Amino acid sequence: MLDLLVPVVLAVFSSCALYYLAYCPRVRPPGPRGLPIVGNAFQMPRGHEWLRYAQWGAQYGPLVYLRLFTQDVYVVNSPHVASEILDKHSSKSADRPRAQLMVGELIGWNKGVAFAPASPRHREYRKLLSTSLNTNAARRLSPLQQSSALDLLKALLDSPHELRDHIRSSIGNNTVNIVFGEQISTPDFDYIALADDAHYKFALAATPYRYAVDFFPMLKYLPYWFPGATFKRQARQWKAELEHLVSTPYNTVKERVARGVASPSYVTNCIGDASADKLAIAKDQAIMWTAASLYTGGSDTTIAGILSFFLAMTLYPDIQRKGREEIHSKISTERLPTLDDKPSLPYIDAMVKEVLRWNSIAPLGLAHRTTDTIIYKDYEIPPGSTIITNVWGMMHDESVYKDPFTFKPERFLGPTPEHDPTTVAFGFGRRVCPGSHLALQSLFINIALVLATMVIEPDGEKPDVKYTSGVISQPEPFKCRIRPYSEAAKELILRGSE
Numbered sequence: 428m429l430d431l432l433v434p435v436v437l438a439v440f441s442s443c444a445l446y447y448l449a450y451c452p453r454v455r456p457p458g459p460r461g462l463p464i465v466g467n468a469f470q471m472p473r474g475h476e477w478l479r480y481a482q483w484g485a486q487y488g489p490l491v492y493l494r495l496f497t498q499d500v501y502v503v504n505s506p507h508v509a510s511e512i513l514d515k516h517s518s519k520s521a522d523r524p525r526a527q528l529m530v531g532e533l534i535g536w537n538k539g540v541a542f543a544p545a546s547p548r549h550r551e552y553r554k555l556l557s558t559s560l561n562t563n564a565a566r567r568l569s570p571l572q573q574s575s576a577l578d579l580l581k582a583l584l585d586s587p588h589e590l591r592d593h594i595r596s597s598i599g600n601n602t603v604n605i606v607f608g609e610q611i612s613t614p615d616f617d618y619i620a621l622a623d624d625a626h627y628k629f630a631l632a633a634t635p636y637r638y639a640v641d642f643f644p645m646l647k648y649l650p651y652w653f654p655g656a657t658f659k660r661q662a663r664q665w666k667a668e669l670e671h672l673v674s675t676p677y678n679t680v681k682e683r684v685a686r687g688v689a690s691p692s693y694v695t696n697c698i699g700d701a702s703a704d705k706l707a708i709a710k711d712q713a714i715m716w717t718a719a720s721l722y723t724g725g726s727d728t729t730i731a732g733i734l735s736f737f738l739a740m741t742l743y744p745d746i747q748r749k750g751r752e753e754i755h756s757k758i759s760t761e762r763l764p765t766l767d768d769k770p771s772l773p774y775i776d777a778m779v780k781e782v783l784r785w786n787s788i789a790p791l792g793l794a795h796r797t798t799d800t801i802i803y804k805d806y807e808i809p810p811g812s813t814i815i816t817n818v819w820g821m822m823h824d825e826s827v828y829k830d831p832f833t834f835k836p837e838r839f840l841g842p843t844p845e846h847d848p849t850t851v852a853f854g855f856g857r858r859v860c861p862g863s864h865l866a867l868q869s870l871f872i873n874i875a876l877v878l879a880t881m882v883i884e885p886d887g888e889k890p891d892v893k894y895t896s897g898v899i900s901q902p903e904p905f906k907c908r909i910r911p912y913s914e915a916a917k918e919l920i921l922r923g924s925e
């Protein structure tokens with residue numbers, strides 16, 4: 428009898444354990460207590476969400492659980508946890524939350540790289556992007572970035588008060604040159620103006636709770652003429668505008684490739700040796716949509732970074748002076764710095780990092796969606812969950828960055844530098860920003876050229892540090908005075924731009 432007891436007890440015990448493991452929901456990470464049915468829907472912040480997420484992070488820990496009706500949402504407030512979930516389980520976390528119906532499906536933004544679902548199409552996109560934007564490829568594009576930074580200096584000599592417009596046009600033109608090889612602008616088609624308009628409409632259409640169709644998907648079947656179906660007519664018009672914006676420059680470059688007169692660019696590089704009119708449809712579409720996505724992903728982000736740098740320099744004259752002294756002592760005042768000088772300019776390199784950290788350009792990155800169960804510690808993250816990375820929160824965690832609201836490049840120098848923000852600012856896993864090398868180069872070149880030749884000062888009172896809300900956050904309008912550092916510096920700019 429006793430012989431039987433031990434195996435029976437063991438069998439019962441292990442069955443219970445197996446049942447528990449298989450069927451009992453694992454513990455969820457802590458988070459604010461929600462209401463029945465709606466969960467945390469009414470506690471969700473509207474605007475500058477990263478501040479509330481960081482507060483929840485301080486209260487509940489690096490992984491916070493929220494429920495919006497039936498949607499599981501995990502907010503990650505630590506680089507380590509983000510990497511454990513999104514880098515280590517990259518194949519299970521590479522999807523995007525289904526874009527709201529209006530902006531994604533009806534207008535068509537889900538064909539762009541950033542909002543495309545994880546799929547063979549998205550993998551094809553990433554293959555094209557990594558071939559053309561990897562470290563070596565990006566390095567070859569630095570002369571174009573140098574020349575657009577010089578355009579910015581020249582424009583600032585002429586009209587320093589138009590700082591924002593000058594940065595926008597220098598970065599916009601540069602991105603178009605990199606992607607299409609030349610400006611695509613005719614009296615009827617101004618690419619940059621049309622792209623900016625499309626981004627504005629994207630932001631309107633993506634505003635949460637704006638369109639009833641996002642909650643009641645059946646509404647998408649309403650006929651266009653139906654009373655009250657204004658959203659359908661609006662979506663049809665915006666979709667046509669988006670497709671025109673995406674296809675016109677691409678077809679222009681393709682036609683130039685066919686005539687053998689295209690300038691080198693991302694698009695010509697992707698088309699490669701294939702005869703431009705014989706590309707497989709899937710590849711043709713992939714080149715067209717990745718090209719458009721480079722402008723969308725690369726323009727406003729880089730502009731926000733350069734504006735942040737100008738704001739920081741207005742507020743921190745000593746840091747500005749130190750940066751300029753490094754350039755003048757290591758490179759001289761006789762020539763302008765280039766990307767090749769990076770190894771001799773560690774302080775400028777640290778400034779680039781601090782620009783990325785001080786006020787995060789993409790404070791919440793872009794949300795991921797899981798497609799399979801992910802186990803992290805005791806927690807089970809089910810498929811279909813939304814993962815939000817609170818990049819701003821990670822960059823302002825006092826246990827990682829001492830005095831996080833102060834602009835202090837020194838934190839990245841010396842024997843014990845603080846955590847490198849470039850590992851966080853560009854996102855995680857299979858969705859990590861494909862333009863990060865280009866972005867870092869652009870920030871370095873612009874910062875080095877401005878510091879070598881210009882002085883930035885407050886215009887009256889020191890400005891407040893106020894940033895816009897949204898996917899990309901940039902300084903709100905602020906006043907500063909910009910003047911050449913010396914007559915020689917002015918000469919250098921004018922000579923350099925001849």
Ligand code: HEM
Binds near residue numbers: 722794856
């Ligand atoms: C300082 C400037 C930039 C910052 C801070 C930035 C940041 C980011 C972040 C956080 C993501 C989302 C990553 C994720 O989902 O985990 C992203 C995605 C993306 N970025 Fe950037 N970015 C910058 C510049 C650029 C540039 C210059 C380009 C192209 C020329 C670019 C193209 C893209 C694209 C296409 C995606 C979508 C990737 C995908 O979903 O697969 N970005 N970026």
